[in-house]
Amino acid sequence: MSNEQQDVQVEEVSKAVEGEVETTQAEQAEVEQAKVQDEVQDEVQAKLSDLEAKLAASEAKVKEQQDSVIRAKAEVDNMRRRTAQDIEKAHKFALEKFAGELLPVADNLERALQAADKENEALVPMIEGVELTLKSFEASLSKFGIEVVSPEQGEPLNPELHQAMSMLPNPDVAPNAIIDCLQKGYTLNGRLLRPAMVIVSAAGGVDTQA
Known part of the structure; x- marks a missing residue:
């Protein structure tokens, strides 16, 4: 085999090795990118879950306060009604x-x-x-x-x-x-x-x- 043929063969082998290296690097990059995406998605999901929990707690607190307001209003109405009845009875039976x-x-x-x-x-x-x-x-x-x-x-x-x-x-x-x-x-x-x-x-x- 002549020197020229050897050089050609070496060059082809080098190109093949470089191609394999580039393929491996691309695959590794894809793996790293997928890993980063999974981490970001997990972080986003965790934040969404935390926000949903906080929203549910806020809604429960608002509902509790609404119930307290309704109960307080009912008590005031009952007190006003009893007072009116007492005044009416006092007028009737004085x-x-x-x-x-x-x-x-x-x-x-x-x-x-x-x-x-x-x-x-x-x-x-x-x-x-x-x-x-x-x-x-x-x-x-x-x-x-x-x-x-x-x-x-x-x-x-x-x-x-x-x-x-x-x-x-x-x-x-x-x-x-x-x-x-x-x-x-x-x-x-x-x-x-x-x-x-x-x-x-x-x-x-x-x-x-x-």
């Missing part, structure tokens, strides 16, 4: 004690009319005056929410408004029906101020005194 003191006046006027001799013409003007006074007195009470409870004979006993003082047999009315009203009752704005005292019929003809 006269309860005073009204209770006035009831004996009506009772005495009733007793005076019951005891008066209506056959005595000399007493007629006085009786009429007492009747007018009682009507005027009851009208004045009514203006302030005080109403008379005066059950009729045969009316069923209502424990919320009537107090049975005694039970008597009476075949003309049903059991536990009112036979007579001994004393009128009164209510104040729908609340019982004093029950009407009544006599009721006994079941089975039993005579019972309360």
Whole structure:
């Protein structure tokens, strides 16, 4: 083999080696680049996860604060409603004690009319005056929410408004029906101020005194 041929062969081998070296370097560069991309992607994913966790925590805190605001508003509304109810009750029933003191006046006027001799013409003007006074007195009470409870004979006993003082047999009315009203009752704005005292019929003809 001549020197020229040897030189050509050496040159070809050198080129082949250089090509292999360049290929290896390119592959290594690709590997390094892929590794860097993976590291960057992992770092980005970690930051995204951290931001999502912080966002979830912030949303939970906002929701908790919203719930606290809603609860506080509900408590304020309830307090305002209770206060309004208390004020309304105070206005309605402020006269309860005073009204209770006035009831004996009506009772005495009733007793005076019951005891008066209506056959005595000399007493007629006085009786009429007492009747007018009682009507005027009851009208004045009514203006302030005080109403008379005066059950009729045969009316069923209502424990919320009537107090049975005694039970008597009476075949003309049903059991536990009112036979007579001994004393009128009164209510104040729908609340019982004093029950009407009544006599009721006994079941089975039993005579019972309360």
